[in-house]
Amino acid sequence: MLAMPIMMGMDIFMGTAEIRFIIKQLGGRNAPLLQVLLAVQDAAPQRYLSEEAVNEIARLLEISRCRVYSTASFYSEISLEPRGIHLIRVCTNAPCENAGKQEIQEAIERELGITVGQTTTDGLFTLESVNCLGACFMSPAIKVDDTLYGNLTTESVVSVLDSFRKEQCHGCK
Amino acid sequence: MGVNNKELVFNISREEFVDLKTYRERGGYTALQKALRQPPESSIQELKSAGLRGRGGAAFPTAVKIEMVRNNGETGRYVICNADEGEPGTFKDRFIMTHLPFQVIEGITLAAYLAGAENGYIYVRHEYPEVQRILRESIKEAEEAGLLGEDILGSGIRLKLEIFSGAGSYLCGEETALLSSIEGRKGRPRVKPPYPTQSGLWNKPTLINNVETLANIPKIIEKGSGWYRSIGTADSTGTKLISLSGDVVNRGLIEVPFGITFADIIEEYGLGAKPGRTVKAVNIGGASGVLVPGFMLETPLEYTACAKAGITIGSGAIFVLDDTRPILPNVHNRVKFFLHESCGKCTPCREGLRQANVILSKLLSGMATESDVVLLERYTRAIQEASFCGLGQAAGNSLKSSLEYFHEEYLAACGQECRDKEETA
Numbered sequence: 001m002l003a004m005p006i007m008m009g010m011d012i013f014m015g016t017a018e019i020r021f022i023i024k025q026l027g028g029r030n031a032p033l034l035q036v037l038l039a040v041q042d043a044a045p046q047r048y049l050s051e052e053a054v055n056e057i058a059r060l061l062e063i064s065r066c067r068v069y070s071t072a073s074f075y076s077e078i079s080l081e082p083r084g085i086h087l088i089r090v091c092t093n094a095p096c097e098n099a100g101k102q103e104i105q106e107a108i109e110r111e112l113g114i115t116v117g118q119t120t121t122d123g124l125f126t127l128e129s130v131n132c133l134g135a136c137f138m139s140p141a142i143k144v145d146d147t148l149y150g151n152l153t154t155e156s157v158v159s160v161l162d163s164f165r166k167e168q169c170h171g172c173k
Numbered sequence: 174m175g176v177n178n179k180e181l182v183f184n185i186s187r188e189e190f191v192d193l194k195t196y197r198e199r200g201g202y203t204a205l206q207k208a209l210r211q212p213p214e215s216s217i218q219e220l221k222s223a224g225l226r227g228r229g230g231a232a233f234p235t236a237v238k239i240e241m242v243r244n245n246g247e248t249g250r251y252v253i254c255n256a257d258e259g260e261p262g263t264f265k266d267r268f269i270m271t272h273l274p275f276q277v278i279e280g281i282t283l284a285a286y287l288a289g290a291e292n293g294y295i296y297v298r299h300e301y302p303e304v305q306r307i308l309r310e311s312i313k314e315a316e317e318a319g320l321l322g323e324d325i326l327g328s329g330i331r332l333k334l335e336i337f338s339g340a341g342s343y344l345c346g347e348e349t350a351l352l353s354s355i356e357g358r359k360g361r362p363r364v365k366p367p368y369p370t371q372s373g374l375w376n377k378p379t380l381i382n383n384v385e386t387l388a389n390i391p392k393i394i395e396k397g398s399g400w401y402r403s404i405g406t407a408d409s410t411g412t413k414l415i416s417l418s419g420d421v422v423n424r425g426l427i428e429v430p431f432g433i434t435f436a437d438i439i440e441e442y443g444l445g446a447k448p449g450r451t452v453k454a455v456n457i458g459g460a461s462g463v464l465v466p467g468f469m470l471e472t473p474l475e476y477t478a479c480a481k482a483g484i485t486i487g488s489g490a491i492f493v494l495d496d497t498r499p500i501l502p503n504v505h506n507r508v509k510f511f512l513h514e515s516c517g518k519c520t521p522c523r524e525g526l527r528q529a530n531v532i533l534s535k536l537l538s539g540m541a542t543e544s545d546v547v548l549l550e551r552y553t554r555a556i557q558e559a560s561f562c563g564l565g566q567a568a569g570n571s572l573k574s575s576l577e578y579f580h581e582e583y584l585a586a587c588g589q590e591c592r593d594k595e596e597t598a
């Protein structure tokens with residue numbers, strides 16, 4: 001499978017200028033910390049908060065790094081580890097579990113060769129679990145990036161993954 | 174009582190997005206105009222007579238809460254719409270916000286005006302990016318139409334409304350944890366009192382209401398409390414949005430008048446259990462709610478009747494389990510959820526849930542004995558009674574209901590091997 005390779009471990013650093021810009025947009029020194037963390041993470045190439053980003057946020061908001069880490073680590077949607085281009089999140093709550101969440105998750109794991117919490121070696125997908133997506137009317141449900149997929153079967157979930165692989169390949173044709 | 178009854182409060186249709194123009198054509202924003210013309214006290218009285226109660230879980234009378242903020246001498250008050258919707262099995266707020274964003278915004282504007290707040294937030298969970306997008310656009314549109322922002326409808330009243338994104342913490346739906354979250358800290362709950370109405374965001378009086386609660390307000394002001402009281406029962410007025418999921422033919426969002434029985438909701442709207450199966454248990458109110466056996470479903474959806482039966486209406490989630498489903502895996506799923514979401518601040522919740530998780534794993538692998546079940550009952554009481562906040566208390570309640578109504582499944586799960594060992598010991 002051809003996908004844009006991202007070397008894991010090589011930190012693609014977000015410029016401090018970009019972080020400064022985000023903070024300015026959100027209100028400068030008094031910008032709400034949680035919104036800053038989410039915005040910086042969204043803009044980061046590997047959608048996580050790097051150590052450099054944390055340092056820069058602490059400096060610009062004039063708060064301690066400890067404070068930034070303490071808030072960042074509390075929230076499940078914030079990652080301190082690099083993630084893949086596409087984030088797959090499998091809902092783990094009872095309505096989805098009853099509707100076959102385990103089979104769906106195993107199908108994804110088999111297809112990608114990773115388990116929950118891991119990123120594929122080509123850097124294309126990260127697999128995570130998530131709490132109820134408010135999509136229990138179509139359990140089992142998953143989210144890939146910002147899109148919801150419901151009423152999944154072990155086959156249909158693989159075609160969802162394929163659609164993201166294809167999309168990635170447009171650029172390398 | 175049909176699904177297409179246009180006389181209810183929301184009348185959400187899955188295919189329809191009600192934009193500002195359509196919303197106004199259907200009477201949207203007449204409530205705000207009316208409220209701005211009459212003394213605030215009259216509008217608050219209307220909400221009081223309507224008997225509107227909070228739809229976020231605690232069912233507190235909304236008008237009383239608004240009054241508490243209004244009568245607080247401190248200025249710089251806030252209004253917060255709680256759109257954190259994290260309760261597993263719940264998707265009603267998502268539907269309101271995606272289909273009727275302006276009804277939510279008008280409701281917040283009215284609540285802010287009545288409470289005397291000029292700044293507000295909609296705290297939306299990060300897992301709902303499309304909802305955040307719709308709300309951002311709708312806020313902008315309302316501002317451009319003079320319905321929000323400075324000088325609303327030429328009245329001199331102002332409200333600056335912003336979206337605040339959560340970041341994946343179920344606990345942040347708890348009102349004081351939500352405040353800490355906006356203030357940039359870990360989303361841990363605070364001691365009450367002081368209540369948010371006294372000392373909330375940045376220590377200012379703060380009105381916090383659920384999306385569904387706030388979206389009820391424009392309809393009540395527009396059509397009057399008499400109309401509102403004509404829906405539902407004397408005890409519980411108006412309608413409730415129900416998120417129906419699990420082993421039924423028809424899953425989805427439904428709006429029902431209070432007073433209907435749970436059995437009727439499942440039969441009429443959910444079209445009952447799947448062919449050849451029967452309803453065994455129903456989880457009402459999400460993970461925090463109770464797990465009740467089929468025979469209790471004749472209870473009407475009504476605050477007093479439910480409280481008497483030990484049922485928590487909560488967010489209005491109804492999750493159905495049919496006769497093919499064992500109870501323990503479901504309970505274990507919920508315990509794992511609460512354990513993951515516990516903030517670890519107090520011991521009964523943190524350690525109690527950890528122990529409950531261990532015992533349930535043992536039960537499910539056939540390694541537990543009856544003394545483990547007794548121990549689980551003890552931990553459950555501790556979690557229920559000694560937890561600091563609603564998360565732990567609710568976790569305890571939900572565990573307790575399963576131990577009470579499905580005790581035989583716990584006993585049956587005690588491994589035969591272990592039972593033999595106990596007998597010989």
Ligand SMILES: Cc1cc2nc3c(=O)[nH]c(=O)nc-3n(C[C@H](O)[C@H](O)[C@H](O)COP(=O)(O)O)c2cc1C
Pocket residue numbers: 226227228229230231232233255256257258259260343344345346347348349381382383384386387562563564
């Ligand atoms: C653990 C926990 C999670 C909660 N989550 C939510 C939520 O997602 N949405 C909500 O409106 N209320 C939630 N609540 C209830 C709020 O604390 C609060 O009572 C409610 O927002 C008040 O609004 P209402 O009076 O309109 O119901 C939660 C409570 C607890 C203890």
Ligand code: SF4
Pocket residue numbers: 344362514515516517518519520522523560561562563564565566
């Ligand atoms: S009950 Fe649980 S979630 Fe609530 S404060 Fe205690 S540890 Fe935190």
Ligand code: FES
Pocket residue numbers: 091092093094095096097131132133134135136139141261262263
């Ligand atoms: S339980 Fe999976 S979307 Fe709600």
